[in-house]
Amino acid sequence: MSNVSVDANQSAPKDNQPQDNTRRRFLTVATSVVGGVGVVGAAVPFIASWNPSAKAKAAGADVEVDISGIQPGQLIRVMWRSKPVWVVRRTPETLAGLEKHEGQLKDPNSEAEQQPGFAQNRYRSLKEEYLILVGICTHLGCSPQHLKDGAFEEIVEGVPNGFFCPCHGSKFDMAGRVFENVPAPLNLVVPPYQFVDDKTVIIGSEGEAV
Numbered sequence: 001m002s003n004v005s006v007d008a009n010q011s012a013p014k015d016n017q018p019q020d021n022t023r024r025r026f027l028t029v030a031t032s033v034v035g036g037v038g039v040v041g042a043a044v045p046f047i048a049s050w051n052p053s054a055k056a057k058a059a060g061a062d063v064e065v066d067i068s069g070i071q072p073g074q075l076i077r078v079m080w081r082s083k084p085v086w087v088v089r090r091t092p093e094t095l096a097g098l099e100k101h102e103g104q105l106k107d108p109n110s111e112a113e114q115q116p117g118f119a120q121n122r123y124r125s126l127k128e129e130y131l132i133l134v135g136i137c138t139h140l141g142c143s144p145q146h147l148k149d150g151a152f153e154e155i156v157e158g159v160p161n162g163f164f165c166p167c168h169g170s171k172f173d174m175a176g177r178v179f180e181n182v183p184a185p186l187n188l189v190v191p192p193y194q195f196v197d198d199k200t201v202i203i204g205s206e207g208e209a210v
Contacts, residue, residue, distance in 0.1 A: 062204035064196075067130065073161075075146050077135065080203045084135040084143060085191060087201070090128070094161055094174050098122050101159050105177045107187055115190035116206050124175045124190055132193050132203065133176045139184040142167035163188070 063080045070076055070089040078085050099122060102108040110120045118126050125131050135143050144163040147155065152162040155171055156179060163172040171179040176188030192206035 062202050065201050065203060066199060067201055068199040073148060078203070080134075080191065085203055086131070086133045086135045086146070088131040088133075088146075088174070090131055090174060095123065095128055097159070097161075098173065098175055101156070101173060104156070104179050105173065106180050106185075108177055110177070110187055110190075112186055114186055116192050118206075119190040122175065124177070124187070126193070126195060130201070131175065132190065132201070134189040134191055136189070137165040137167065137170050137184055138178070138186040138188065139165065139168055139170050139182075144170070144172060144188075 063078055063085075065076075065078050065087060067076075067087060067089070070087065072089050072091045073094070075086050075088045078087065102122075108122070110124055115124065123131075137144055142165050144165040147164055148161040150160045152164065153160055155164050156162060159173065161174050163174075163176070165171075165184065168183045170182040170184035172184070172188050173179070176190065178184045178187050191203055193201055193203045194205055195201050
């Protein structure tokens with residue numbers, strides 16, 4: 001009797017085992033899925049917090065520029081806040097020539113309040129050698145051309161280098177200062193920037209010369 005009783009007790013679970021196993025697997029999977037959804041739900045806002053907001057993207061971030069490879073007389077272009085920015089390494093001859101045509105300029109001393117304080121001088125720069133400008137004409141927003149090696153003399157007699165806007169004929173010298181009798185009312189804009197060292201400049205944050 002005892003053997004039969006033991007066999008009967010053991011046989012009952014065997015008859016129900018497929019259903020129990022099926023139910024157990026369903027509960028395990030369901031629990032895992034719900035738990036996984038919870039993890040994903042928690043992770044999405046956390047990961048999203050790593051990305052800059054739309055407002056931050058619109059405002060724009062600082063741009064670090066390596067200037068170590070710029071040759072004398074060369075201009076390079078970078079983008080900052082969706083605007084083209086020029087970095088020009090001026091030659092000693094170009095720097096010496098800036099004072100010679102100041103009588104032809106609208107605002108030779110950059111008195112208009114449109115640039116950092118360090119740009120209110122003949123060179124409009126932290127370091128005389130490097131000129132940094134927003135490459136957008138102050139008339140209607142076209143991008144001027146960089147004319148050098150005597151090409152600008154076809155636009156302004158006696159001035160070998162400068163910037164010429166092909167849209168409406170505005171002219172700027174190698175400090176971004178606008179000439180008289182052209183549509184542009186103001187000098188080209190100098191953005192805020194700072195030098196990290198002799199090889200690196202950060203555009204977007206104002207600082208002092210290093």
